Ligand SMILES: C[C@@]1(CC(=O)O)C2=NC(=C\c3[nH]c(c(CCC(=O)O)c3CC(=O)O)Cc3[nH]c(c(CC(=O)O)c3CCC(=O)O)/C=C3\N/C(=C\2)[C@@H](CCC(=O)O)[C@]3(C)CC(=O)O)/[C@H]1CCC(=O)O
């Protein structure tokens with residue numbers, strides 16, 4: 001199987017999660033992190049899911065799933081402990097062209113959840129296409145142990161610097177070289193690094209930065 005790897009924008013997209021146990025909770029959390037508009041359908045919900053509902057971060061319908069619940073959804077997750085219910089959710093989704101994941105039930109998944117390492121805007125997603133979720137988890141832990149905790153902060157700074165450079169530097173080989181240089185943390189992890197200074201100097205000459213901003 002050849003899966004298509006993408007990072008999906010879910011902001012404000014209606015997403016339905018059926019079930020509100022431990023497995024559903026982790027899916028709900030990742031959907032909320034992506035700013036999706038989440039609706040949960042389940043007779044019982046774990047405390048965190050109830051708290052999200054009380055805080056207005058999602059809508060919880062306290063009842064069992066019924067056909068038609070996916071109307072208008074962009075994506076659905078079926079995470080009850082009953083395969084027949086999860087498969088019914090998938091069947092409804094499939095008929096309506098709604099992307100669906102029935103947890104731990106590969107034939108009833110349009111997409112799989114990856115194992116993810118996060119540092120701010122940096123995300124490393126690992127998939128084994130279901131060959132070994134345990135391996136995906138182990139690789140996540142290995143990468144997580146190697147990646148500095150402040151990588152997200154550094155990336156945010158790098159992004160700001162890149163926008164400064166791309167605003168003033170025309171597209172071309174020198175700009176590409178400079179951006180690659182900036183992306184090396186060992187070279188540019190500190191404020192006085194030569195390529196950073198050069199980028200800022202150049203930006204100032206173009207009138208993009210004032211002298212105070214350079215300091
Ligand atoms: C990555 C992760 C994300 C997440 O779920 O959030 C994820 N499973 C995780 C953990 C995990 N899952 C299982 C174990 C026990 C060890 C083992 O079986 O290996 C462990 C490890 C543990 O818990 O220790 C059991 C399991 N999982 C699936 C089956 C069914 C089957 O294989 O047929 C069975 C057997 C059930 C049974 O025995 O009946 C199927 C799927 N699980 C997937 C994702 C999708 C493929 C991902 C991929 O391979 O790329 C896929 C296809 C569908 C889906 O998206 O659900 C998360 C790691 C999070 C992290 O920690 O980073």
Ligand SMILES: NC(=O)c1ccc[n+]([C@@H]2O[C@H](COP(=O)([O-])OP(=O)(O)OC[C@H]3O[C@@H](n4cnc5c(N)ncnc54)[C@H](O)[C@@H]3O)[C@@H](O)[C@H]2O)c1
Nearest residue numbers: 019020021022023024041042043044064065079080081085
């Ligand atoms: N918990 C784990 O560690 C674990 C690990 C791997 C796989 N799984 C699998 O993941 C699935 C979910 O596990 P869990 O631990 O989150 O289950 P759970 O029993 O804790 O939660 C099930 C949830 O589904 C809801 N539900 C039950 N029937 C429903 C219906 N008809 N309509 C809507 N909601 C309904 C319940 O109210 C509850 O919120 C199961 O298939 C389980 O085998 C669980």
